[in-house]
Amino acid sequence: MFLKPYPYLLLLCFVFSVCSERIVQISEICSKHSNIDNCNKILLSVPGTSEGADLGSLTSYIINMAHVNAYNSHALISEIIGNTSDAQAKQRYNSCSMDYNDALLSLTQAKQSYSSGNFADVKSNGAVVIKDVQDCDTKAYDSSLLRTENQYLVDLSTIIMILADFLAGKF
Numbered sequence: 001m002f003l004k005p006y007p008y009l010l011l012l013c014f015v016f017s018v019c020s021e022r023i024v025q026i027s028e029i030c031s032k033h034s035n036i037d038n039c040n041k042i043l044l045s046v047p048g049t050s051e052g053a054d055l056g057s058l059t060s061y062i063i064n065m066a067h068v069n070a071y072n073s074h075a076l077i078s079e080i081i082g083n084t085s086d087a088q089a090k091q092r093y094n095s096c097s098m099d100y101n102d103a104l105l106s107l108t109q110a111k112q113s114y115s116s117g118n119f120a121d122v123k124s125n126g127a128v129v130i131k132d133v134q135d136c137d138t139k140a141y142d143s144s145l146l147r148t149e150n151q152y153l154v155d156l157s158t159i160i161m162i163l164a165d166f167l168a169g170k171f
């Protein structure tokens, strides 16, 4: 029988603090990002990262940031729907709202996958979020506010995918 090692490893980390941390530099992560400037800005906004960050803690932190951001954008979409009387616009933003429901679900799954050490799943959930947000973005052409938030979530999710590769030992 094959025992999945990670839950036990996490338990050990938690109880005995015996796990060796892996420190990564922001420049190492962002060199793999499609938008290096945005990546640097985001990671430097995380407390204590200028000297490098513990890979596990950073991943957890960024997934949470993405989740909070998606939650807020979802609320913004509801507000846009409530504010418009244009039936066609309502339909577009209703569709965006569904894209975001899916993105929120994927971020919840990414958290669970991270906890159980399934880093390939963290990565694929990151990819689903990007796809959902890009789908919404094509319908949100008349809200620059939402489009800015969409870009931010795409940047965050791209970081999640890169961190998942680090965690899986690809880098």
Ligand SMILES: *[C@@H]1O[C@H](CO)[C@@H](O)[C@H](O)[C@H]1NC(C)=O
Pocket (backbone or CB within 6 Å): 076, 079, 080, 083
């Ligand atoms: C919705 O309308 C309210 C009241 O006019 C306004 O304060 C708010 O900024 C609007 N929200 C959006 C997202 O357009």
